[in-house]
Amino acid sequence: MSTAAVAVRAPAHETGSYLEHGRGVRSWLFTLDHKRIGIMYLVAISACLLLGGVFALVLRMHLWSPQGALVSNDAYNKLFTLHGAVMIFLFIIPGIPAALGNFVLPLQLGAKDLAFPRVNLLSFWLFVAGAIFFLVVLVVGGVDTGWTLYPPYSLESARGLGILLALSAVVLTGFSSILTGVNFIATIHRMRPPGMGWFDMPLFLWALYATGVIQIISTPVLGITAAMGFLERIFHLGLFMPEYGGDPILFQHFFWFYSHPAVYIMILPAMGVVSEVVSVFSRKPIFGYRFIAVSSMAIAIIGFLVWGHHMFVSGQSRWASLAFSFLTMLVSIPSAIKTFNWIATMYKGAIVLKTPMVYVLTFFAIFGVGGLTGLFLGLLATDVPLHDTYFVVAHFHFVMVGAVMIAFLAGLHYWWPKMTGRMYHEGVGVASAWLVFLGFNLTFVPQFLAGVLGMPRRYATYAPQFTAHNRLSTVGAFVLALGLVVALAGLLHSLRRGRRAPPNPWGAASLEWTIASPPTHHNFDETPRARGPYDYSGLHEVSEDAGWVREEGR
Amino acid sequence: MTELPNRILHLLAGAGPGYLPARASSVAEGVDQVFLLLFWVSAFFLALIILLTIVFVLRYRRRATRLHPEPSPAHSTRLELLWSVIPLALVMALFVMSTRTWIQMTSADPGGDPVRVQVTGRKWSWWFDHPSGKGANELHVVAGRPVELILSATDVIHSLYVPEFRLKQDAVPGRFTRLTFTPTVPGSYPILCAEYCGTDHSRMLSTVVVHADQASFDAWSKEGLPADATLADLGKQVFAEKGCAACHSVDGTRSVGPSVRGLWKRHEKLADGTTALVDEEYLRESLVKPGAKVVAGYPNIMPPMPLEERELKAVAAYLETLAAEGGAPAKGEETKR
Ligand code: HEM
Ligand SMILES: [Cu+2]
Numbered sequence: 001m002s003t004a005a006v007a008v009r010a011p012a013h014e015t016g017s018y019l020e021h022g023r024g025v026r027s028w029l030f031t032l033d034h035k036r037i038g039i040m041y042l043v044a045i046s047a048c049l050l051l052g053g054v055f056a057l058v059l060r061m062h063l064w065s066p067q068g069a070l071v072s073n074d075a076y077n078k079l080f081t082l083h084g085a086v087m088i089f090l091f092i093i094p095g096i097p098a099a100l101g102n103f104v105l106p107l108q109l110g111a112k113d114l115a116f117p118r119v120n121l122l123s124f125w126l127f128v129a130g131a132i133f134f135l136v137v138l139v140v141g142g143v144d145t146g147w148t149l150y151p152p153y154s155l156e157s158a159r160g161l162g163i164l165l166a167l168s169a170v171v172l173t174g175f176s177s178i179l180t181g182v183n184f185i186a187t188i189h190r191m192r193p194p195g196m197g198w199f200d201m202p203l204f205l206w207a208l209y210a211t212g213v214i215q216i217i218s219t220p221v222l223g224i225t226a227a228m229g230f231l232e233r234i235f236h237l238g239l240f241m242p243e244y245g246g247d248p249i250l251f252q253h254f255f256w257f258y259s260h261p262a263v264y265i266m267i268l269p270a271m272g273v274v275s276e277v278v279s280v281f282s283r284k285p286i287f288g289y290r291f292i293a294v295s296s297m298a299i300a301i302i303g304f305l306v307w308g309h310h311m312f313v314s315g316q317s318r319w320a321s322l323a324f325s326f327l328t329m330l331v332s333i334p335s336a337i338k339t340f341n342w343i344a345t346m347y348k349g350a351i352v353l354k355t356p357m358v359y360v361l362t363f364f365a366i367f368g369v370g371g372l373t374g375l376f377l378g379l380l381a382t383d384v385p386l387h388d389t390y391f392v393v394a395h396f397h398f399v400m401v402g403a404v405m406i407a408f409l410a411g412l413h414y415w416w417p418k419m420t421g422r423m424y425h426e427g428v429g430v431a432s433a434w435l436v437f438l439g440f441n442l443t444f445v446p447q448f449l450a451g452v453l454g455m456p457r458r459y460a461t462y463a464p465q466f467t468a469h470n471r472l473s474t475v476g477a478f479v480l481a482l483g484l485v486v487a488l489a490g491l492l493h494s495l496r497r498g499r500r501a502p503p504n505p506w507g508a509a510s511l512e513w514t515i516a517s518p519p520t521h522h523n524f525d526e527t528p529r530a531r532g533p534y535d536y537s538g539l540h541e542v543s544e545d546a547g548w549v550r551e552e553g554r
Numbered sequence: 555m556t557e558l559p560n561r562i563l564h565l566l567a568g569a570g571p572g573y574l575p576a577r578a579s580s581v582a583e584g585v586d587q588v589f590l591l592l593f594w595v596s597a598f599f600l601a602l603i604i605l606l607t608i609v610f611v612l613r614y615r616r617r618a619t620r621l622h623p624e625p626s627p628a629h630s631t632r633l634e635l636l637w638s639v640i641p642l643a644l645v646m647a648l649f650v651m652s653t654r655t656w657i658q659m660t661s662a663d664p665g666g667d668p669v670r671v672q673v674t675g676r677k678w679s680w681w682f683d684h685p686s687g688k689g690a691n692e693l694h695v696v697a698g699r700p701v702e703l704i705l706s707a708t709d710v711i712h713s714l715y716v717p718e719f720r721l722k723q724d725a726v727p728g729r730f731t732r733l734t735f736t737p738t739v740p741g742s743y744p745i746l747c748a749e750y751c752g753t754d755h756s757r758m759l760s761t762v763v764v765h766a767d768q769a770s771f772d773a774w775s776k777e778g779l780p781a782d783a784t785l786a787d788l789g790k791q792v793f794a795e796k797g798c799a800a801c802h803s804v805d806g807t808r809s810v811g812p813s814v815r816g817l818w819k820r821h822e823k824l825a826d827g828t829t830a831l832v833d834e835e836y837l838r839e840s841l842v843k844p845g846a847k848v849v850a851g852y853p854n855i856m857p858p859m860p861l862e863e864r865e866l867k868a869v870a871a872y873l874e875t876l877a878a879e880g881g882a883p884a885k886g887e888e889t890k891r
Contacts, residue, residue: 073753146750152727153710153752242728245842248711249726283616288629313713314724315731318660322653329645333638336599340637343606348624350616361607368603372596379648380656381588385720388713388748454575454717456748459756463744 017421021521032117033521037124038103039419042412044128045099046488048090049405051135055083057481060443060474066464076460077144084147085138089170090131092400093262096269097215098127098180100411101208103419105184107512107519108202110193110528115186123179130172137165146458148255151240151248155233164233167226174219177265181215184208193511196530199290202510203533206293207272210300211265217304218261225254249314256307264303266400268296270407271338274360277410278342280508281357282349285534288341295334302331312383321380328378335371339364354506355429359410362437363403370398373448388458390469391451394444402440409436409487416491417505421518422498428490435483442476502547507539578743578764579719580736584655586720592648599641659721664700664734670874671695672785672867673705675712675725678754680745683867686775687784693762696771697740703733704834704870706863713749716762722748730834740766789872792865801856804876811856812849818870818877823850834870841866 018035021027028036059079062070071079102120106113114120137143141162145154154163188209192201229251231237238245271292279286286292308316308324343364351357373395376382386392409432417423450469455462462470504513510533515524538551577583614623671693672683682693695701705714705725714733715722723733747758765771793799801811812822821829822836825848830836839846844856861869 073756077750077753077755144752150711150750153750156710242726245728247728249729282614282623284623284626285628288634290629291634313722315726315729321656325653326649329649332645333642336641337634337638339603341634343603343610344633346607346610346614348626349610349614350620350623351611351614352616353611361611364607365600365604368600372600375596375645375648376589376592379588379592379652381585381652381659382592384656384659384722385585385715385717387722388715388750452574454715454744454746456715456746456756458750461756 016520017516017518018521019421019518030121032113032121034102034106034114034117034120035419035519035523037120038099038101040124041094041102041127042099042419044131045091045095048086048131049484052083052087052091053481053484055079055086057477059083060477062460063462063470064474066462066467066470068461073460074144077146077458078142080458081143081146082138085143085166086135087400088147088262089134089173092266092404093177094127094173094180095266095404095408096273096411097184097208097211097265098124098176100273100408100415101184101204101211101269102180104204104415104512105187105208106191107418107515107523108205108510108533109187109191109196110511110524110530111187111191112523114183115190116183119179119183123176123183126176126179127173130169130174130176133172134166134169137162137169141165148259149229150255151229151232151251152242155229155241161233164226164230167229171223171226174222177215178219181212181219185212185216188212193527193530199293200530200532201293203275203286203289203292203296204269204272206296207268207275210296211268213297214261214265214268214300214303218258218265221254222258225251225258228254249311249316252311252314253307256310257304260307260310261300261303263399264299266404268299270363270404271296271335273407273411273414274342274363275338276508276510277356277360277414278345279534280414280506281352281354281360282346283352283507283536284345284349285532285536286341287344287347288337289534292338292341295338298334299331302327302334306331306378309378309383312380313387325378325380325383329375332371332375332378339368339371352506353430354413355424355426355433356410356414358430358433359406359413359436362433363406363410366398366402366406366437366440370395370403373398385454386451388456389451390447390455390457393457394447394451397444397447402444406436406440409433412491414506415512416494417501418512418517418519420495420498421501422494423501423505424494424498425490428486428493432483432487432490435486436480437483439476439478439480439483443473443480444476446470446472446476499545502545504539504549505547507536507541507548509533509535509539575717576739576741576743577718577720578737578739578741579716579721580738581655581659582718582720582738584658588648588652588655591651595644595648659735661734664702664736666700666736668700668702668734669695670702670704670871672864672871673703673714673725674863675705675707675714675747675751675758677709677752678747678758680712680714680747680758680760683785683864684775685785685871687787688775692760693745694765694771694774695737695762696765696768697737699768700734700736704867705731705733708863710751711749712747712751712758715746715748716743717746718743719762724749730838737762737764740764785868785871786875787872788865789868789870792861792869793872796859796861796865798859798869811852814873815876818873820877822847824848825850825852825854832873834867837870837873838866 018033062068062076143162143166145163149163188205228239232239232241236244240246240248240251275286275292306324306328308320309328312321376386377395413424413429446469450466455466501517503515503517511528511530514528539548541548574586670685674681679691681689681691683689684694705723707725707727709727711724711726713722713724719735721733721735723731742761742763745760745762747755801809803809803813804815806813806815817832820832822832823829830847841859841861844858845854848854
């Protein structure tokens with residue numbers, strides 16, 4: 001009976017998977033297949049994560065002793081700039097949407113590809129070109145301004161040109177980001193299958209949609225800011241530099257008008273992944289679907305109005321600070337409610353503790369800390385002492401590394417069988433999740449404490465009273481790195497040795513799990529009819545190897 | 555390494571002040587109250603999230619005897635409203651509390667008779683011009699006496715941060731920012747730079763010395779300084795040397811431009827019908843871009859007179875002495891005599 005059921009699910013005419021469709025390097029580099037582009041993104045951003053991670057470990061080793069154990073102050077400053085810039089612009093912003101989103105979005109829509117496959121390829125190559133340019137400039141130019149690039153420091157004559165080149169490289173990757181956003185939005189609008197209204201979409205699609213909106217609106221501001229930097233530097237227009245009559249605070253407004261929403265470009269897709277995983281592995285429809293969907297959009301919109309909470313001590317007007325603080329309190333609410341929805345989803349479920357779910361469980365705790373510590377920085381009274389201290393460093397690592405990177409790992413393990421046709425090793429996967437969780441907390445919890453006691457960030461040397469904090473943090477960083485290496489090794493190992501993946505190894509209900517793993521080049525032979533993305537009725541597990549199938553006669 | 559676990563225990567045991575840095579300014583206590591309240595609210599919600607997660611995982615794990623979920627609603631408007639409204643009410647309450655404290659922290663008028671110190675940040679040290687004319691790379695203040703810092707920077711942005719005061723303020727080139735506070739506990743506290751400013755950012759350290767009383771402060775102030783050299787004296791010299799006196803009298807006489815007597819902290823009537831408070835920012839603007847705010851009744855003819863930061867501050871100090879000598883600025887003073 002089981003074999004018969006599986007045979008029904010196998011592609012009607014076996015043309016081989018998308019991985020075998022066309023051979024050779026060229027068939028990858030010039031492919032228009034969203035799945036291959038997704039995989040190429042995955043490789044590119046993973047390489048950036050590793051690179052940024054190596055910089056992080058060097059930073060942490062340097063901070064082993066108060067006077068700095070390893071490099072000069074200048075070298076330290078360049079390293080944290082490299083680390084921050086690579087992690088932000090080349091890993092965490094493109095991470096989930098470009099790599100996982102590209103692969104999954106058309107599949108969840110039952111579509112053959114994105115709306116504009118050529119634009120998608122262009123977007124990938126823009127990213128690669130921008131990334132290479134960026135890395136070259138950062139390394140050769142020895143940029144030491146931090147990723148925030150505040151003038152006057154960043155535009156001083158000695159370093160202005162390197163910065164401008166780096167900024168133009170960021171604009172290239174920014175274009176890539178805009179094109180991806182446009183493509184996702186168009187695809188979601190035009191290519192939903194029959195039977196899938198807006199409120200029948202998987203929540204990952206809602207998250208990608210909201211992300212696309214932010215990408216399109218906020219990223220151009222980054223380009224404009226870079227252009228203004230150019231003009232200022234070359235023609236001395238008096239925009240940002242006081243010596244020409246400009247105002248450095250103006251730059252901060254522009255910068256955060258992009259960079260605060262950028263945080264939501266990171267976290268919304270992560271929330272999308274969590275919504276999928278928690279439902280599938282609790283075997284229950286997500287609790288309060290509509291609220292989660294609508295709150296993604298609410299976060300996207302209110303998220304544009306809070307940038308000034310990065311500038312409470314900059315000297316901006318007090319009324320502005322007051323308004324930004326208030327709006328920041330408001331934007332925290334949708335995220336809080338989402339968390340309760342996820343947890344309520346597990347209530348009375350049948351919870352399966354596979355790797356993606358273990359990652360998501362750790363996400364709950366870490367995202368909780370990241371979100372709650374955000375309140376300390378959104379409130380005026382507490383932000384004044386905490387601003388630009390290690391409290392902030394810990395907070396944003398909790399959000400970006402703890403929440404986003406962990407959700408990325410959850411999503412990667414979740415869709416891995418679909419991407420590669422192979423099952424990763426569960427034991428290794430779960431071990432990696434725990435190592436990441438432990439290492440992560442050991443790294444960043446002491447930083448909260450150091451920050452409260454008054455250790456400012458971007459310090460190459462520090463007062464001896466912070467030695468213990470920093471040493472724990474350094475040890476933690478290596479445990480975290482070990483966790484990542486274990487995860488990577490497990491995934492790579494599965495490419496050759498992993499069990500063959502059935503079409504639906506998890507018993508999920510969204511459309512990507514109704515086709516073969518890995519999918520054929522065309523994904524779907526004909527447009528499928530959608531049913532509820534969280535409707536698990538009728539699904540039952542045939543065996544480990546055959547996965548889950550829907551009972552006939554449904 | 556034993557200190558850290560101790561501190562964590564302190565924090566968890568609610569012995570907040572035992573963990574937090576010493577409180578040495580009048581606002582520190584208020585800040586800590588918001589901090590500790592938020593800390594406990596957060597700890598509660600975090601514990602709730604973790605606890606529910608653990609309980610649900612243990613209780614509702616899928617096993618051979620429990621393959622399927624039990625029926626339960628897929629949404630509940632009542633529940634969702636409840637967990638929207640309670641957090642909302644909480645963060646709004648916190649917002650109100652924090653804002654109240656913050657208004658004190660940033661109040662334009664610190665009350666009392668504030669000592670105004672001009673602060674200049676530069677790579678990589680701080681410079682403090684005390685009203686006595688004594689310049690130093692440390693800040694000296696008196697316990698219980700309100701202080702008003704006027705900050706600027708000569709090269710890039712710096713940020714003056716005193717953890718024990720729970721205060722921080724950026725010093726921005728081309729602008730004046732201010733920080734007001736009242737130190738409460740005599741002692742020395744570190745001043746750190748909290749805005750990244752290049753190579754020696756982490757070594758841009760200084761000290762604020764809080765003197766127990768005025769006498770101790772005066773003793774420091776007199777150390778090795780010609781008795782007569784005040785910041786205001788420097789300002790008087792600049793005022794004469796730069797040619798300001800050609801158009802502005804110091805005794806109230808109407809000249810080509812308004813007299814500067816009694817000008818300081820006055821609300822000046824402008825040609826466009828608005829008024830402007832005469833302070834450092836106004837002074838800077840009037841010197842760099844004299845046409846931006848023209849005083850009612852005078853022609854817009856003043857040339858830009860960019861001064862160095864120090865000179866500007868000195869002139870400000872000088873103008874202030876003129877206000878003091880003249881008493882309350884008399885109405886229509888320009889027509890006197
Ligand atoms: C093993 C994991 C990591 C460790 C140990 C680590 C450590 C550090 C350290 C020591 C700094 C310097 C902090 C300062 O002086 O202000 C830093 C800064 C930063 N990190 Fe990480 N980090 C890790 C992963 C990440 C990831 C995954 C991201 C983002 C996706 C990230 C984003 C940043 C950013 C944006 C900065 C600020 C750079 C700047 O100040 O210009 N980090 N990190
Ligand atoms: Cu500095």
